Amino acid sequence: MVNIEGAMYHLETYPNEYRNLMMLIYDKLGPEDFGDCLGMGKCGTCLIEIEPGIQLNSFDRNEDTTLTKAKLDKGLRLACQILIDEHINGITVKIISP
Ligand code: FES
Known part of the structure; x- marks a missing residue:
């Protein structure tokens, strides 16, 4: 589920349809000003909040540089640094406006 300003959207995909969560959200929902660097991990416009306790793939160097430790x-x-794999199945994310 994706939460955009309180509206909830259910998204489905299959393996290898999208290279990351940002591309899935961008393609299916097209939020305004989302994913400006198209997944380079540098613009910060794909910032999302993950529900507590969910373990996803670890941060890469670009994400670690773009986000402060406090945000992490x-x-x-x-979202552009989160892989589409079994770990995101059934999770809820909230898009944070930049
Ligand atoms: S799309 Fe730019 S940081 Fe994710």
């Missing part, structure tokens, strides 16, 4: 600790991630 609060469960904020860059």
